[in-house]
Amino acid sequence: MSVNARSITGGFESNLTREQIQVFEDGVQQEIVNFYSQGVPVHVVLLIDISGSTRSAQGEIHQAALGFAKSLDSEDRVAIITFNDAPRLILDWTNDIEKVEVALGSIYAKGSTVLNDALYVAFDDLLASVEGKSAVIALTDGIDTSSMVGAAEAMELAIRSESMVYVVSKLEEYWAGAMAARMNYQRRTGYVPKQLTDSFILEARRFLQRLARQTGGKVLDAQAFFSLSDVYRQVAEELKNQYYISYISSNILKDGKWRQVEVRARPAGVVVSTRPGYYAPLDPARSPGG
Numbered sequence: 001m002s003v004n005a006r007s008i009t010g011g012f013e014s015n016l017t018r019e020q021i022q023v024f025e026d027g028v029q030q031e032i033v034n035f036y037s038q039g040v041p042v043h044v045v046l047l048i049d050i051s052g053s054t055r056s057a058q059g060e061i062h063q064a065a066l067g068f069a070k071s072l073d074s075e076d077r078v079a080i081i082t083f084n085d086a087p088r089l090i091l092d093w094t095n096d097i098e099k100v101e102v103a104l105g106s107i108y109a110k111g112s113t114v115l116n117d118a119l120y121v122a123f124d125d126l127l128a129s130v131e132g133k134s135a136v137i138a139l140t141d142g143i144d145t146s147s148m149v150g151a152a153e154a155m156e157l158a159i160r161s162e163s164m165v166y167v168v169s170k171l172e173e174y175w176a177g178a179m180a181a182r183m184n185y186q187r188r189t190g191y192v193p194k195q196l197t198d199s200f201i202l203e204a205r206r207f208l209q210r211l212a213r214q215t216g217g218k219v220l221d222a223q224a225f226f227s228l229s230d231v232y233r234q235v236a237e238e239l240k241n242q243y244y245i246s247y248i249s250s251n252i253l254k255d256g257k258w259r260q261v262e263v264r265a266r267p268a269g270v271v272v273s274t275r276p277g278y279y280a281p282l283d284p285a286r287s288p289g290g
Contacts, residue, residue: 002133002164002216003243003263003274012241013270014038021272023247024262034246041075042133042239043093044068045122045163048107049140051084053174055109057228061139062104064228068137069100071236079126080104083118084111085146089126115140116147116154119211123157133244134163135217137235139228141174142167142204145195151207155214160279164217166235167208172223175201216275249280256282 003021005013018035046065054061069078072095080091080103091103115138122136144151158165178196185192194200212219225231251259260277 001162001245001261001274002135003245003272004216004238004241005243005265005270005272008269008271012237013265013267014241016243016265016267016270020266021243021245022264022266023245024264025247025249025251025259027260028250030247030250032245032247034244036244038240040133040244041077042072042135043077043079043127043130044072044134044239045126045136046078046080047118047122047136047138047140048080048082049084049113049115049138049170050082050107050109050111051113051141051145052110053113053141053143053177054170057170058107058109060228062107064232065104065139066097066101067229068232068236070097071233073240081118081122081126082107083114084109086114087118087121089121112145113140113143114147115142115144116149116151119154120149120157123154123161123163127161127163130163133239133242134161135235135239136163136165137168137232138165139168139170139222140208141170142208143171143174143195143201144204155207155211158211159214161215162278163215164275165211165215166217167212167219168222168228168231168235169208169219170222171201171205171208172221214276216273251280254281254283256280 005016007013018032023030023032048061074095077093077095079093082088082090091099127134178201182192182196208219220231222228222231257280258277259280263272263274265272
């Protein structure tokens, strides 16, 4: 699992040792098997919303994503999934910057949004065979209009994955546009589409926040930064300053239940964070069909 460590003053804490970190599962301290503070290759999926609502931002998205890929080390790998009316893997795992640039240059924004379907492809297909440190950076307004995969199923896959999810959110920008569009719909027809209502947008915000929180990542509001490049730069910096820790659970039961994980740092003034837990493996004999 990946662990972030910061001092209370806000900077990254990059000199912790194995002896200064404690891992607890359901309140029981665990024995750390592996502890790496640097040099761990990372696989990063760039999940890029190319629905019609993002057309005006595609130039900035291109530059920010390319800059992020250039910031990775030679051992790291990046893949790109775009999504509008369907998710598409436009670039499989690579560290070739020219291939990244060509793939980003092929993007054309149009159509609806299938965020949940794209998350399904990322977790169930692309990341399923990846071992070690991995992350998903999803650039989206968070509004899903036509996925076949439900939000609950997408969330379940994310939680069961070991990947951290960073959401670069353009939801506030979408919300501002939705308020203006609502007025037009009400004036012309008296009817407002569901995806323009406050309740629908608030539910999308809660989904993005939980997606990030449950995987140990975070939601980054694109409007809070000078540019998308600043957002991607922050994610790159955080990935480079994470600790990678693994342990073998002392709870040998394969019951499929949720297990709460807590990481503590002994030095005063250091704040650590990681995903809040995971589902234990399930013995086939315990499953309903077993």
